[in-house]
Amino acid sequence: MLDNNKQPVIGLFVTCLADLYRPEVVFASIKLLEAAGCRVEVPQSQTCCGQPAFNTGDFSNTADIARLTITALEGYEYVVGPSGSCIGMLHHYPELFQPEDPWHARALALKARAFEITSFLVDVLQFSNIQSQFKGKVTYHDSCSGLRELGIKQQPRALLSQIEGVELTEMEESETCCGFGGTFCVKYADISNRMVGNKTDNVAKTGAQTLLGGDLGCLLNMAGKLQREGKDVQVRHVVEVLADQLSHPALGESAYHLGKSL
Amino acid sequence: MQITSPQFKENARIALTDVGLQKALGNVKTGFPQKRANAVARLPEFDQLRDQGRDLKNHIIANLDIYLEEFEANVIKNGGHVHWCRTSEDARQTILKICQDKGAKTVTKGKSMVTEEINLNEHLEANGITPIETDLGEYILQLRGEHPSHIIAPAIHLNLEDVSETFHAHHNKPKSMDPAVLMQEAREELRARFVAADVGITGANFLVAETGSSIIVTNEGNGDLTQTLPKTHIVVTSIEKVVPTLEDMTLFLRLLARSATGQEFTVYNTLSTGPKRPEDQDGPEDYHVVLVDNGRSDMVGGELQDMLRCIRCAACMNHCPVYGAIGGHSYGWVYPGPMGSVLTPQMIGIEKAALLPNASTFCGKCESVCPVHIPLPKLMRHWRKNEFERHLTPKAARWGIKTWAFFAKRPSLYRLLSQTSNRMLRLLGGKKGRIHKLPMVSGWTDHRDMPVPSSKTFMQQWNEKQKAGH
Numbered sequence: 145m146l147d148n149n150k151q152p153v154i155g156l157f158v159t160c161l162a163d164l165y166r167p168e169v170v171f172a173s174i175k176l177l178e179a180a181g182c183r184v185e186v187p188q189s190q191t192c193c194g195q196p197a198f199n200t201g202d203f204s205n206t207a208d209i210a211r212l213t214i215t216a217l218e219g220y221e222y223v224v225g226p227s228g229s230c231i232g233m234l235h236h237y238p239e240l241f242q243p244e245d246p247w248h249a250r251a252l253a254l255k256a257r258a259f260e261i262t263s264f265l266v267d268v269l270q271f272s273n274i275q276s277q278f279k280g281k282v283t284y285h286d287s288c289s290g291l292r293e294l295g296i297k298q299q300p301r302a303l304l305s306q307i308e309g310v311e312l313t314e315m316e317e318s319e320t321c322c323g324f325g326g327t328f329c330v331k332y333a334d335i336s337n338r339m340v341g342n343k344t345d346n347v348a349k350t351g352a353q354t355l356l357g358g359d360l361g362c363l364l365n366m367a368g369k370l371q372r373e374g375k376d377v378q379v380r381h382v383v384e385v386l387a388d389q390l391s392h393p394a395l396g397e398s399a400y401h402l403g404k405s406l
Numbered sequence: 407m408q409i410t411s412p413q414f415k416e417n418a419r420i421a422l423t424d425v426g427l428q429k430a431l432g433n434v435k436t437g438f439p440q441k442r443a444n445a446v447a448r449l450p451e452f453d454q455l456r457d458q459g460r461d462l463k464n465h466i467i468a469n470l471d472i473y474l475e476e477f478e479a480n481v482i483k484n485g486g487h488v489h490w491c492r493t494s495e496d497a498r499q500t501i502l503k504i505c506q507d508k509g510a511k512t513v514t515k516g517k518s519m520v521t522e523e524i525n526l527n528e529h530l531e532a533n534g535i536t537p538i539e540t541d542l543g544e545y546i547l548q549l550r551g552e553h554p555s556h557i558i559a560p561a562i563h564l565n566l567e568d569v570s571e572t573f574h575a576h577h578n579k580p581k582s583m584d585p586a587v588l589m590q591e592a593r594e595e596l597r598a599r600f601v602a603a604d605v606g607i608t609g610a611n612f613l614v615a616e617t618g619s620s621i622i623v624t625n626e627g628n629g630d631l632t633q634t635l636p637k638t639h640i641v642v643t644s645i646e647k648v649v650p651t652l653e654d655m656t657l658f659l660r661l662l663a664r665s666a667t668g669q670e671f672t673v674y675n676t677l678s679t680g681p682k683r684p685e686d687q688d689g690p691e692d693y694h695v696v697l698v699d700n701g702r703s704d705m706v707g708g709e710l711q712d713m714l715r716c717i718r719c720a721a722c723m724n725h726c727p728v729y730g731a732i733g734g735h736s737y738g739w740v741y742p743g744p745m746g747s748v749l750t751p752q753m754i755g756i757e758k759a760a761l762l763p764n765a766s767t768f769c770g771k772c773e774s775v776c777p778v779h780i781p782l783p784k785l786m787r788h789w790r791k792n793e794f795e796r797h798l799t800p801k802a803a804r805w806g807i808k809t810w811a812f813f814a815k816r817p818s819l820y821r822l823l824s825q826t827s828n829r830m831l832r833l834l835g836g837k838k839g840r841i842h843k844l845p846m847v848s849g850w851t852d853h854r855d856m857p858v859p860s861s862k863t864f865m866q867q868w869n870e871k872q873k874a875g876h
Contacts, residue, residue: 158864158865160824162864163824163863163864163865164824164827164828164859164863165828165857165858165859165860166859166860167859167860167861167862167863167864167867167868168860168861170864170868171864171867186865186868188817188865189817190817191813191814191815191816191817191820192814192820194811194814196807196810197807197810197811197814198787199768199787199790200790200794200799200803200804200807201787201789201790201791201792201793201794201795201799202791202794202807202808202811203791203794205807205808205811205814205815208811208815209811209814209815212814212815212817216817239784288767288768288769288770288771289768289770292769292770292771292773292774293770319771320727320769320771321727321767321769321771323727323767324767325766325767325768325769326767327803328764328765328766328767329849329850330847330849330850331764331803331849332415332418332728332764332765333848333849333850333852333853334415334418334419334422335418335422335728335731335732335765336767336849336853337852337853337854338422338731339727339728339731339767340853340854342727364856364857365854367855367857368840368850368854368855368856368857369853369854369855371840371854371855371857372853372854372855392860392861393839393860395857395860396839396840396855396856396857396858397839397840398837398838398839
């Protein structure tokens with residue numbers, strides 16, 4: 145799909161959770177995109193996609209944040225981010241503006257260029273040169289927004305299958321929500337707890353040592369539950385494995401034993 | 407029925423610890439979704455039918471008045487009567503009057519959610535008329551004094567033991583745990599009621615404009631006995647059920663059976679077209695259709711219009727992980743699950759139903775299985791917007807989102823906030839890499855640990871690297 149002589153320029157959508165919680169996910173994304181022949185830039189005026197406001201019903205603030213994000217990400221051939229949920233939110237932007245509003249056209253233009261990372265690597269770049277020394281039995285959680293809003297299902301699996309050491313065992317109900325749901329997990333804590341408990345049971349049944357996924361919200365939720373239950377499963381974003389960026393601890397695990405400090 | 411939607415969270419908490427309910431809900435999770443998936447797999451053009459169903463429903467809603475008037479004209483031509491009821495109260499009074507005019511003592515009922523919606527049974531009872539539910543699930547619930555927890559499988563929250571005990575307490579028979587024996591008991595009890603009833607009340611799955619017919623689908627045949635044996639048949643249904651032609655009806659029957667129970671076709675598909683004609687061997691002498699609006703016409707042309715496409719198949723709740731965790735009664739009114747979280751606020755008011763449209767992770771599973779592509783998450787989000795605009799959102803959440811948005815709109819400040827939060831979380835996490843208890847987010851830490859950031863924010867690290875000339 146890409147012109148071989150031209151290096152695509154990517155505006156990286158960092159996503160607020162990766163920025164705050166897991167910078168390694170962003171570095172891994174950059175590494176993968178560069179390995180696939182892209183030039184990556186990090187637009188400085190980006191913040192969050194606005195999904196918390198959108199799903200709380202605060203459409204006015206959502207539209208303000210959308211305008212900021214659209215502006216920040218304009219001028220890039222592609223916009224790529226390590227989250228189906230956040231990229232899915234960028235795809236919702238046109239709903240926020242009336243068709244006659246100039247921002248509507250700009251939102252549509254962003255939607256057409258915005259991709260979740262595994263889908264960008266597979267669907268747009270047809271990238272098939274994953275280099276990773278990772279070894280182990282993994283299972284994969286399909287995060288809802290990526291799965292149902294962006295059609296992300298086989299892309300991460302296609303990439304993982306290129307790693308010799310990866311043994312993927314599918315869990316039961318891999319497409320069922322983990323119960324995160326943004327503020328849902330705090331507002332409806334009991335229901336969310338039941339949902340994440342079902343999920344960690346299914347994860348544990350696979351016998352996998354590592355749980356992978358493409359969205360940090362879900363991964364934080366499942367990691368926290370696995371650790372509370374004392375289930376010995378490491379949780380990582382799929383790009384960490386794909387980019388062979390594994391020197392840092394898994395989610396919610398201590399850096400101390402690796403000799404790092406604050 | 408008593409509305410307990412404002413206590414949704416408390417209802418849910420109780421439901422989550424109800425052993426019997428949880429056992430019963432386990433059957434929902436494994437039963438309906440698998441049956442639907444199998445049925446869909448057997449029909450390659452299922453998705454095309456869904457598109458057709460959506461488009462046809464949109465056309466009907468845009469021309470609702472025309473098709474309803476055509477339906478009415480044909481019912482009258484067939485010798486029946488049509489009653490237009492704007493509110494539940496209008497509908498209750500209309501039905502009561504028909505029953506009283508007939509001097510009715512007992513009324514048999516086929517399964518009907520609209521009669522639940524208008525609270526018909528209590529109204530009849532208060533006026534000395536005994537309603538008898540004839541759908542097996544509804545019959546069990548009536549003996550127990552309960553309401554349906556699901557729109558097509560009303561007693562899905564019960565287990566065999568519950569039914570056994572209930573029948574033992576009400577029927578003069580030895581206790582049995584054999585479903586076939588229990589079924590036979592119910593059949594014997596109901597048979598005499600069918601024959602004795604003065605009026606039969608059914609709902610309608612669809613109304614056919616071109617013929618003036620109503621149709622009900624059942625798997626028990628109770629609907630047939632309810633509508634053919636008594637001298638008077640009253641169809642109680644809502645205005646969006648109308649379809650133009652019999653052929654259109656068959657499209658929806660194909661979608662409905664597969665989406666609901668995973669059947670190719672429901673066992674009994676029974677059409678009623680007016681009262682008994684001279685050449686008919688049986689059938690009612692009087693045929694009435696009570697058309698209930700109850701807020702539906704207000705949805706035409708508005709942001710909730712897509713919801714009028716609903717054919718009440720229950721696929722959304724069968725696939726909903728929230729419904730699957732807490733069951734239908736937690737929602738606190740007639741319609742549970744995702745479709746209920748959209749409809750209930752319209753019918754009982756968003757003030758009472760405020761918690762329902764928020765009780766979703768927006769996982770989108772409901773929309774993905776809806777036979778007429780209703781964008782349920784979008785419609786629930788519409789209610790959240792409505793709540794936010796009307797200051798019904800809880801103060802803490804409102805204040806929280808506004809404060810957060812203040813930062814999110816200012817990139818430099820936002821980065822400072824991220825850096826500060828990042829550092830604080832890492833300090834709180836200490837050597838463990840996660841937090842066990844954090845009172846500010848006890849909803850999270852009551853049930854799970856909170857992982858803390860692995861290092862400084864990405865933006866900090868990136869900009870340091872850029873400065874260092876990487």
